[in-house]
Amino acid sequence: MNTLADFSGLTQAPSLPGPHAGYMPGFGNDFETEALPGALPQGMNSPQKCNYGLYGEQLSGTAFTAPGHQNERTWCYRIRPSVKHSHRYARLDVPHWKTAPHVVDDVTSLGQYRWNPVPHSDQPLTWITGMRTMTTAGDVNTQVGMASHIYLVTQSMKDAYFFSADSEMLVVPQEGRLRFCTELGILDIAPGEIAILPRGLLYRVEVTEGPCRGFVCENYGQKFELPGRGPIGANCMANRRDFKAPVAAFEDRDVPSVVTIKWCGQFHETQIAQSPLDVVAWHGNYTPVKYDLSTYCPVGAVLFDHPDPSIFTVLTAPSGQPGTANIDFVLFRERWMVAENTFRPPWYHKNIMSELMGNIYGQYDAKPKGFVPGGISLHNMMLPHGPDKNAFEGASSADLQAVKLDNTMSFMFETRFPQHLTAFAGREAPLQDDYIDCWESLEKKFDGTPGTK
DSSP, X not given: OBOOOOOOOOEEOXXXXXXXXXXXXXXXXXXEEESSTTOSOSSOSOOSSOGGGOXXXXXXXXXXXXXXXXXXXXXXXXXXOGGGGOOOOEEEOOTTOOOSSOOOTTSXXXXXXXXXOOOOOSSOOOTTTTEEEEEEEEEGGGTEEEEEEEEEEOSOOSSEEEEESSOEEEEEEEEEEEEEEETTEEEEEOTTEEEEEOTTOOEEEEEEEEEEEEEEEEEOSSOOBOOOOGGGOSSSBSOGGGEEEEOOEEOOOOOOEXXXXXXXXXXXXXXXXXXXXXXXXXXESOOOEEEEGGGOBOOOOSSBSOOOGGGGEXXXXXXXXXXXXXXXXXXXXXXXXXXXXXXXXXXXXXXSSEEEEEEEEEOBTTBTTTOOTTOEEEEOTTXXXXXXXXXXXXXXXXXXXXXXXXXXXXXXXXXXXXXXXXXXXXXXXOBOTTGGGGXXXXXXXXXXXXXXX
């Protein structure tokens, strides 16, 4: 792969030693960090005069009156207030990035679909121009639902910045390495990691190793949180300490720059005279984070049967209906299969939830062929799906020894809303037209003789 590092150095807060270098561990924590000594006020949020001539400003991720355990905000101490990074706006055409509600009349979303990896383009593509929307669900105007995207990025943003007023962004790399230079610090991510970029947070995206391809879940609703473990208790699945928030980092550069904003599905840009990444210190709990998926500790059956796939939920974005998510982010990674007298792959089912899956690397156990790294499948709400014939026959006749599923990592964006295909997904993306035929060869095995298996 090419090395395309094209980024400016930021003045960064002192790093923690060892595995936390450049980051602070925790999910939902109240952090504090400063890139210059004494830049962070102590004992109060809004002093009459901030040190270094900084401006105090609050970034609120929830309503002021949200319950305490859900209330999220961060106090920023910056060189200029954000109003100086916002001027008159002009509409911008971003043709491949779509927002719900988005229904294409002559594209059928009803069906079981699978796509090969979306190929890289010869065109230079940034985080904005390289986004390709596959599905949308819900309604951004009422802050419910989601969109799923493929990103193809070959070029760093140069004196250009972006934020979404519509959504929180869950980024899942599959190829290449990206650097998110955010107002609150730097996140470097690679395949096998994820990043969460909060609604309203401004950032620049740089390619540190390219070309880059991956998946994005754009969450219009309540923020992602860790799922309740219930009787599982305090440990396993995703642990809070394995999430990493960045330390403060800032730029003091006077250079013509462009800020692009996504707002109610429309894109606008504004011209400013400086870098907006000028937060010298901050404290709060509304932050970007990264997470290493290899630290996810799966839980499963150790005798017979297997739990619902919800046992593999890494993050969930709640809806107003208890136990039914706006979005679940589910991970199928390396794990041992030990259940006795059990059909071990995912069973056949129909689901109220709509399931979009992506393959990061390796082979998925329910689809040994065709679901390749970088590929996507979609099983929309209440459409039946399950193992293909080879997976069924193999699992039905296997010698049930302890077997480790190795070199495998796939994920699912699951939502309670139907996912509507975009024109790109229906007409341009490399759809596997024969995917539905993977169940064609399943045979009738019924024998009404008593005692027959």
